[in-house]
Amino acid sequence: xxxxxxxxxxxxxxxxxxxxxxxxxxxxxxxxxxxxxxxxxxxxxxxxxxxxxxxxxxxxxxxxxxxxxxxxxxxxxxxxxxxxxxxxxxxxxxxxxxxxxxxxxxxxxxxxxxxxxxxxxxxxxxxxxxxxxxxxxxxxxxxxxxxxxxxxxxxxxxxxxxxxxxxxxxxxxxxxxxxxxxxxxxxxxxxxxxxxxxxxxxxxxxxxxxxxxxxxxxxxxxxxxxxxxxxxxxxxxxxxxxxxxxxxxxxxxxxxxxxxxxxxxxxxxxxxxxxxxxxxxxxxxxxxxxxxxxxxxxxxxxxxxxxxxxxxxxxxxxxxxxxxxxxxxxxxxxxxxxxxxxxxxxxxxxxxxxxxxxxxxxxxxxxxxxxxxxxxxxxxxxxxxxxxxxxxxxxxxxxxxxxxxxxxxxxxxxxxxxxxxxxxxxxxxxxxxxxxxxxxxxxxxxxxxxxxxxxxxxxxxxxxxxxxxxxxx
Numbered sequence: 001x002x003x004x005x006x007x008x009x010x011x012x013x014x015x016x017x018x019x020x021x022x023x024x025x026x027x028x029x030x031x032x033x034x035x036x037x038x039x040x041x042x043x044x045x046x047x048x049x050x051x052x053x054x055x056x057x058x059x060x061x062x063x064x065x066x067x068x069x070x071x072x073x074x075x076x077x078x079x080x081x082x083x084x085x086x087x088x089x090x091x092x093x094x095x096x097x098x099x100x101x102x103x104x105x106x107x108x109x110x111x112x113x114x115x116x117x118x119x120x121x122x123x124x125x126x127x128x129x130x131x132x133x134x135x136x137x138x139x140x141x142x143x144x145x146x147x148x149x150x151x152x153x154x155x156x157x158x159x160x161x162x163x164x165x166x167x168x169x170x171x172x173x174x175x176x177x178x179x180x181x182x183x184x185x186x187x188x189x190x191x192x193x194x195x196x197x198x199x200x201x202x203x204x205x206x207x208x209x210x211x212x213x214x215x216x217x218x219x220x221x222x223x224x225x226x227x228x229x230x231x232x233x234x235x236x237x238x239x240x241x242x243x244x245x246x247x248x249x250x251x252x253x254x255x256x257x258x259x260x261x262x263x264x265x266x267x268x269x270x271x272x273x274x275x276x277x278x279x280x281x282x283x284x285x286x287x288x289x290x291x292x293x294x295x296x297x298x299x300x301x302x303x304x305x306x307x308x309x310x311x312x313x314x315x316x317x318x319x320x321x322x323x324x325x326x327x328x329x330x331x332x333x334x335x336x337x338x339x340x341x342x343x344x345x346x347x348x349x350x351x352x353x354x355x356x357x358x359x360x361x362x363x364x365x366x367x368x369x370x371x372x373x374x375x376x377x378x379x380x381x382x383x384x385x386x387x388x389x390x391x392x393x394x395x396x397x398x399x400x401x402x403x404x405x406x407x408x409x410x411x412x413x414x415x416x417x418x419x420x421x422x423x424x425x426x427x428x429x430x431x432x433x434x435x436x437x438x439x440x441x442x443x444x445x446x447x448x449x450x451x452x453x454x455x456x457x458x459x460x461x462x463x464x465x466x467x468x469x470x471x472x473x
Contacts, residue, residue, distance in 0.1 A: 005037065005196075006037050006038045006039035006040070007033050007034055007037045007039035007040075007196050007197045007224075008034075008039055008040050008042060008193065008194050008195050008196045008197070009030040009031075009033050009034050009039065009040070009041055009042065009195065009196070009197045009198075009199055010030070010041075010042040010043075010044055010189075010190060010193065010195045010198070011026065011027045011030050011031075011041065011042070011043055011044070012043075012044040012045070012046050012083075012186065012189075013027075013045065013046065013061055014045075014046040014047070014049065015045065015046075015047060015053065015054060015057030015058050015060070015061060016057065017054075017057050017060070018060075018241065018246070018247035018248075018249060019060060019061060019064035019247060019248040019249060020239075020241070020246050020247065020248070021231065021239070021246055021247075021248055021251070021265065021301065022201055022230075022231050022239060022246070023248075024064065024068060024248050024261075024265055025228070025231065025265045025266075025268050025269075025299075026199060026200055026201060026228065027065060027068060027070060028068060028070075028262060028265055028266055029199050029226075029228060029266075029270075029289075029291070029294075030197075030199050031068075031069075031070050031076070032266070032285065032286050032289040033197060033199065033289070033291065034076050035076055035286050036286050036287065036289065039076070039196070040076060040077075040078045041070065041076050041077050041078065042078045042079055042081070042193055042195065043061075043065070043077070043078065043079035043080040043081070044079060044080065044081045044082075044083060044189060044193070045058055045061065045079075045080050045081070045082050045083065046083050046182070046185075046186075047082050047083055047084045048083050048084050048087070048179065048180070048182075048185060053084065058080070060249070061080075062080070064248050064249070067248070067252060067258050068248075068258060068261070068262055069258065069262065069282070081189075081193070083185055083189060086185070086188070086189060086192075087179065087180065089188055089189075089192060090174075090180035090184055090185045090188050090189075091174060091178070091180060093184065093188045093218060094141050094173045094174045094180065094184060096218070097143065097173065097214075097217055097218070098141060100217070101144070102143065102144050102217045103141050103142060103143050103144060103173055104128060104129060104131075104132070104133065104141070104142055104144060104170075105128065105133040105134065105135055105136070105139040105140070105141055105142075106124075106127070106128035106133065106139060106140055106141075106142045106170075106172075107128065107133060107136070107138055107139045107140075108124070108127055108128060112127075113125055113127070123169030124142070124169040124170055124171075126169075126170055128142070129144065129170065137176075138176050139176055140172045140173075140174060140175050140176045141172070141173045141174040142170040142171065142172055142173065143170055143171050143172075143173050143210070143213070143214065143217075144170055145165055145168045145169070145170055145171070145210075145213060146165040146168075146213075147165065147166070148165060148166065149165050150162040150163060150164050150165060151163045151165055151168070151209040151212055151213060153205070153208040153209055153212055153225055154225065155205075155208075155225045155226060155227055156224060156225065156226040156291040156292055156294075157226050157227060157228065157229075157291060157292070157294045157296065158202075158205075158227060158296060161205070161208075163209040168209060168210060168213075171183060171210055182207075183207060183210050183211055183214065184214065186211065187211045187214040187215060187218070188214075188218075190223060191215065191218060191220045195223050196223055196224060197223055197224045197226065198223045198224070198225055198226070199226045199228065199291065200226075200227060200228070201227065201228055201230060202227040202228060202229055202230050203230065204227060205227045208225055208227070226291045226294070228269055228294055229268075229269045229294070229295060229296060229297060229298050229299050230298050230299070231268055231298070231299050231300075231301050232298045232299070232300050232301070233300070233301060234300065234301075234302060234303075236298065236300070238298075239301065244301075245303070248261075251306075253362070254360045254361075254362045255310075255325075255329060255358075255360040255361025255362040255363070255364070256306070256310050256360055256361075257310055257313045257314065257317075257325070257361075259281075259282070259313055260306070260309045260310040260312070260313035260314075261306075261310075262282060262285075263278075263279065263280055263281075263282075263285070263309060263313075264305070264306050264309045266280075266285050266289065268299035268300075268301065269294050269295050269297075269299040270289060270290075270293055270294045270295070271293075272284075272288050273288070273293065278309075279309065279312055279313075307359040307360060308359070310359055310360055311358070311359040314355060314358060314359070314361070315355060315356060317355070319351055319352055319355065322351060322355045323347065323348060323351050325361055326347075326351070326361055326364045328361075329361055329362055329364050329365045330342055330347065330364065330365065330368075334365060335365055335369075335372070336365070336369060336373065336377075337369065337372040337373050341372045341373075342372055343371070343372065346371050346372075346453050347368060347371070349452075349453045350368060350371070350445055350449070350450065350453055353445045353446055353449055353450075354367050354368060354445060357444075357445065366441075367444060367445060368445070369440075370438065370439040370440060370444075370450070370454070371450075371453060371454060375462070375465065376437075376438060376439050376440035376462060377440045378436065378440045379436075379440055379441050379442070382436050382440070382441050382442045383436055385442065386432045386433045386435075386436045386442060387433055387436070387466070387470055390423045390425070391433040391470070392467060392470050392471075393423060394419055394420075394423055394425070394430055394433050394434070395433055395434065395437060395463050395466055395467050395470075396467060397419040397422065397423075398415070398416055398419050398430075398434050398463060399460055399463040399464065399467075401415035401416065401418065401419055402415060402451075402456065402459060402460060402463075403460065407452060407455075407456050408452065409446075409448035409449050409451075409452055410448075412448045412451055412452070413427070413448045416430055416431055416434065416448075417430070431447050433466070434447065434463070435447050436466070437462050437463050437465070437466035438450070438451065438454065438459055438462045438463070
């Protein structure tokens with residue numbers, strides 16, 4: 001940005017039932033600009049489509065923003081405003097344009113335009129431009145675009161983009177049913193709300209020349225434009241909700257931490273100038289973020305990298321905060337055990353071990369389920385892989401060693417090591433059938449620490465159950 005004056009940015013999502021990660025990225029870019037300039041983040045709900053005007057969807061937007069740290073508790077936040085409540089202002093502005101000669105009524109249907117032009121892909125042909133039609137049923141109000149010259153959109157990220165006016169059709173301002181279109185409503189609302197910056201996805205760049213013409217026709221200086229790069233998947237395809245995981249709510253449900261998600265989304269198209277660590281607290285991001293540093297190239301959402309980010313943030317949590325963060329995944333209906341079976345003390349004992357091994361909080365359920373289920377959920381592939389050869393003898397000898405051992409991790413390790421030596425196995429091979437018998441899996445938390453928390457009686461019961469299964473199939 002060329003100026004550091006307080007910015008009034010607007011985030012104007014449409015309620016759709018999900019909060020797209022692309023929208024989350026745009027919201028964060030807007031939030032950073034508002035915060036670092038001492039300005040305001042204006043939330044405006046684009047709810048003029050009655051089919052998409054559901055209160056619960058608007059509530060979903062507010063919850064998603066709050067999860068990202070954007071909300072009314074900050075003096076930077078303003079709103080929400082609802083576009084549907086401003087319908088009269090939109091129509092008033094359209095009539096001012098008509099009275100000034102900048103708009104006209106048109107009664108053409110799409111079928112009539114195609115019949116005249118012979119091209120179903122061609123835009124409106126200007127048929128009604130000079131007919132001076134009055135308002136009437138079935139007539140929309142169109143903006144009269146310039147016949148020649150170019151409209152130049154100056155963009156902080158993309159520089160100057162020229163649009164030949166001859167390629168801009170006379171677009172609709174007010175539909176035949178009397179409602180304003182997106183182009184008009186957005187421009188009028190931005191003017192009325194003193195919006196200084198419009199920061200949005202590059203898919204809206206094609207709208208910019210039309211909206212710029214509206215700003216000029218209504219006598220207002222245009223805002224600062226910034227169209228951020230599209231987000232693509234790992235196949236370099238634009239994210240699609242029909243094909244890709246795009247809902248912020250889905251990432252929340254998997255157990256991504258807000259701080260990790262914020263950090264990662266801010267790096268989709270932008271990065272610190274010093275190229276140092278990408279793991280950055282919000283305060284540093286807010287201080288260093290610059291729209292002019294945003295790249296033009298598509299930004300790839302790499303979930304493997306996001307998971308790595310999240311793992312870093314999880315490991316950085318104080319243990320008590322990690323325990324609190326895990327709770328939604330440790331209670332029904334997410335957890336597969338009854339609520340009364342969950343033991344806070346048992347989980348607290350293994351939490352430091354689990355914290356270093358999960359990348360998303362959802363993984364905690366499978367990591368500790370053996371502690372809270374009556375019997376472990378045995379993975380069939382793990383069973384088939386480990387319960388061969390001397391496995392039965394190892395389990396039997398391990399049960400005998402554990403029967404009288406001091407119930408401490410080092411003592412249990414020493415006992416199983418001795419069992420392994422007896423059968424010509426290293427500790428890793430000897431503990432594999434024990435781990436599957438007790439936890440149901442070949443990988444998980446450190447075995448001996450887990451046995452200590454599980455307790456002697458339950459450990460021996462599971463070893464006996466595994467031996468019985470091997471004997472009777």
